[in-house]
Amino acid sequence: MAFPPMQPAADADQARQHTYHDGTSRTVQVSEREIPYPEGRLIISRTDLNGVLTHANDAFIELSGYTREELIGQPHAILRHPDMPRAAFKDLWDTMKAGKKWHGYVKNLRKDGSHYWVYATAVPNIRNGQTVGYTSVRRKPSRKKIEELSAVYKEWKAAEGST
Amino acid sequence: MTLNLLIAPDFAPERFAGWHMLNTVLQKRSGLQLHLLTPASAAEQAQLIAEGKVDAVYANPFDAASMIRDAGYQAIARPVGKSDEMVIATAAGSAANTVEDLQPGCKIALTDNKDVKLIGLRLLEPADLTEADIQWQMVDTYQAAARMAIKGEVDASFFLAEAYHSLSKLTKSQLKALMESKLADITHVLLTSAKVGADAERVKEALVGLTGTPDGQPVLDELGIAGGFEPMTQEDAEFMIDLMDTLLD
Numbered sequence: 001m002a003f004p005p006m007q008p009a010a011d012a013d014q015a016r017q018h019t020y021h022d023g024t025s026r027t028v029q030v031s032e033r034e035i036p037y038p039e040g041r042l043i044i045s046r047t048d049l050n051g052v053l054t055h056a057n058d059a060f061i062e063l064s065g066y067t068r069e070e071l072i073g074q075p076h077a078i079l080r081h082p083d084m085p086r087a088a089f090k091d092l093w094d095t096m097k098a099g100k101k102w103h104g105y106v107k108n109l110r111k112d113g114s115h116y117w118v119y120a121t122a123v124p125n126i127r128n129g130q131t132v133g134y135t136s137v138r139r140k141p142s143r144k145k146i147e148e149l150s151a152v153y154k155e156w157k158a159a160e161g162s163t
Numbered sequence: 164m165t166l167n168l169l170i171a172p173d174f175a176p177e178r179f180a181g182w183h184m185l186n187t188v189l190q191k192r193s194g195l196q197l198h199l200l201t202p203a204s205a206a207e208q209a210q211l212i213a214e215g216k217v218d219a220v221y222a223n224p225f226d227a228a229s230m231i232r233d234a235g236y237q238a239i240a241r242p243v244g245k246s247d248e249m250v251i252a253t254a255a256g257s258a259a260n261t262v263e264d265l266q267p268g269c270k271i272a273l274t275d276n277k278d279v280k281l282i283g284l285r286l287l288e289p290a291d292l293t294e295a296d297i298q299w300q301m302v303d304t305y306q307a308a309a310r311m312a313i314k315g316e317v318d319a320s321f322f323l324a325e326a327y328h329s330l331s332k333l334t335k336s337q338l339k340a341l342m343e344s345k346l347a348d349i350t351h352v353l354l355t356s357a358k359v360g361a362d363a364e365r366v367k368e369a370l371v372g373l374t375g376t377p378d379g380q381p382v383l384d385e386l387g388i389a390g391g392f393e394p395m396t397q398e399d400a401e402f403m404i405d406l407m408d409t410l411l412d
Contacts, residue, residue: 127398
């Protein structure tokens with residue numbers, strides 16, 4: 001996978017290596033800075049069957065730090081934060097490929113290396129009995145859940161043997 | 164043949180005349196006979212639909228979803244720049260300043276509007292509140308919901324945003340909004356039943372053509388839909404239904 005370049009802020013001083021499911025890898029610059037979820041809004045995106053972004057609403061664009069032109073046509077994994085375990089996304093894709101709805105807490109990476117947490121729900125787009133893509137809608141997560149899931153994901157990452 | 168056009172009962176009372184004006188102008192422009200139905204409650208709406216008396220519906224988003232997927236209705240148009248939003252408000256003097264300040268066991272007043280309740284529940288998730296954690300107080304009107312919050316009889320009330328903003332200045336001065344949604348992509352939808360057939364296109368053309376015209380724009384202004392209506396494709400409707408599916412739980 002190839003992505004448009006990040007634009008790390010001054011505090012994004014940790015270089016982290018990602019390896020994606022297709023075996024390609026990317027170095028990302030991350031900071032510890034969390035951006036608050038925008039009150040009252042939904043972050044909405046759609047992808048094709050391969051996880052390539054075909055639609056992003058204004059909240060999605062604003063929070064990601066990328067422009068719409070930079071995002072559309074890119075793999076959704078452009079937002080993947082190195083603290084997120086592969087197992088969480090495997091569960092997402094396995095669930096959706098089975099035609100079911102998926103819920104989960106996700107830490108997303110912004111273009112500037114900071115992050116934001118979401119509670120995401122993803123559904124397959126079924127038209128005339130065929131899955132033609134996927135819609136994902138994110139809501140504001142509770143702080144308690146973020147803390148619980150941060151600990152869980154840390155354990156999963158350790159079990160995956162990556163940093 | 165006369166087509167029955169039903170307007171979902173969640174519009175603000177001051178819009179009532181506007182819907183009648185719309186019915187008149189749509190008849191004139193489409194050449195069709197339209198009979199306006201304005202049920203007083205969601206239950207009355209459901210009964211009229213179940214009896215097969217409804218040919219076209221200006222439906223709230225969640226009803227529209229089930230009518231399209233389960234009852235064969237077709238989405239033909241939606242309002243431009245008028246999304247369905249909700250407000251969670253408490254008394255102006257309440258100690259709560261955000262939804263996260265609401266605690267399990269809190270009392271919330273709400274009307275019989277399932278869209279408002281569903282979106283409200285999603286907006287309470289950051290406070291770790293689920294439907295079972297709340298003592299719900301059902302009321303008949305948004306004015307009653309406002310009064311209960313102002314008197315401190317409930318910790319908060321749910322409002323359709325348009326209804327909240329239509330409250331009197333005095334009432335609003337005694338309330339504090341803890342949260343106002345900005346969902347943007349969820350709107351009411353004009354649906355037609357399968358039996359309307361080719362006339363659906365005439366209704367759509369009449370409705371979409373109102374914007375900026377001498378007889379149409381004043382009606383749209385009266386309805387608070389100054390941007391008018393835009394045509395909706397089947398895929399637009401499916402997209403909104405997928406979106407709402409994600410909000411059900």
